[in-house]
Amino acid sequence: MDIQANLMNAIITTIKIIFLLAGGIIALIHYFQIKEANKMERKMSITLPAAVHFSMTVQLVVSLIFVFASTIYLFIF
Amino acid sequence: MKNKEFFFKDRLTDSQIEKFKLFENEELIFACREHWLPLVFRLLQTFFLGIFMAAACSSIFILLIHNIVLAASAFFLVMLITGMISVRVLVHWSFHMYIATNKQIIEVHYNPLISHAINSVLLDQIRCTEIDVEMYGIIPELLGIGNVEITFDRPTHKEEFIIKDIRSPRTIANLLSAQIHQVGNSNRQQTIQPLWARELKTNKYRFIGDVNYGYSS
Numbered sequence: 001m002d003i004q005a006n007l008m009n010a011i012i013t014t015i016k017i018i019f020l021l022a023g024g025i026i027a028l029i030h031y032f033q034i035k036e037a038n039k040m041e042r043k044m045s046i047t048l049p050a051a052v053h054f055s056m057t058v059q060l061v062v063s064l065i066f067v068f069a070s071t072i073y074l075f076i077f
Numbered sequence: 078m079k080n081k082e083f084f085f086k087d088r089l090t091d092s093q094i095e096k097f098k099l100f101e102n103e104e105l106i107f108a109c110r111e112h113w114l115p116l117v118f119r120l121l122q123t124f125f126l127g128i129f130m131a132a133a134c135s136s137i138f139i140l141l142i143h144n145i146v147l148a149a150s151a152f153f154l155v156m157l158i159t160g161m162i163s164v165r166v167l168v169h170w171s172f173h174m175y176i177a178t179n180k181q182i183i184e185v186h187y188n189p190l191i192s193h194a195i196n197s198v199l200l201d202q203i204r205c206t207e208i209d210v211e212m213y214g215i216i217p218e219l220l221g222i223g224n225v226e227i228t229f230d231r232p233t234h235k236e237e238f239i240i241k242d243i244r245s246p247r248t249i250a251n252l253l254s255a256q257i258h259q260v261g262n263s264n265r266q267q268t269i270q271p272l273w274a275r276e277l278k279t280n281k282y283r284f285i286g287d288v289n290y291g292y293s294s
Contacts, residue, residue, distance in 0.1 A: 019150050033164070036189040044172065056168075066157060069150075070150065077146070
């Protein structure tokens with residue numbers, strides 16, 4: 001019984017770590033995406049619509065919140 | 078701009094187009110982006126697929142591990158990935174454009190962190206054999222959205238240049254065929270040099286040039 005419970009705990013912890021890593025990677029991708037898009041805007045003198053900028057920023061903020069929440073969930077609960 | 082009536086511009090400003098002009102006396106024929114409707118369809122498709130995947134992932138966590146917090150995390154993670162793909166699609170649409178001048182046809186597309194390509198075809202270096210207009214479906218037919226397929230016959234191979242999902246494809250095809258015909262005629266008058274080209278795959282020789290049929294005196 002203990003083995004089964006330990007195995008389940010190990011699986012849950014692994015999934016938590018995977019989620020945290022995935023969230024981190026997504027946040028990084030968002031950051032570089034915003035940076036690259038801004039660079040291309042200047043380079044090609046094309047202005048992206050304000051809605052696109054807004055959605056990119058919101059995505060970055062949400063992914064950072066996800067990383068923060070997953071970190072707390074991993075270490076505290 | 079000399080020929081104002083020859084000019085078709087769709088959601089692009091002059092400063093955006095000027096960047097891609099390479100030659101002197103280069104006049105714009107058209108500059109356009111993909112229509113917004115295919116973009117909306119792609120975004121809706123991504124959104125519904127994302128919702129489905131998120132629901133599937135979270136239900137797996139609920140059924141197998143009986144952990145609601147992990148299920149919610151999985152749902153948000155999949156939705157984050159969906160959002161990332163959606164933003165990427167939006168940015169790609171904004172940077173994807175077609176520009177045609179009397180010297181060249183340019184396709185610019187940029188996908189952040191994935192690809193950046195500028196394809197340019199010099200009109201005086203090619204011979205165009207076909208310009209096709211394709212419009213499939215009720216909504217594209219009603220809104221006038223379609224593809225323009227240009228087939229080029231280069232000395233050694235054939236190649237297609239597809240201008241996808243644009244507004245008024247018939248007008249654009251007419252403008253292009255007029256321009257390509259004009260460039261082709263002026264080139265033909267300058268030099269007509271027949272050429273034998275060897276095809277690498279079949280190892281056969283192909284004659285490229287004008288052949289006069291019938292009797293000539």
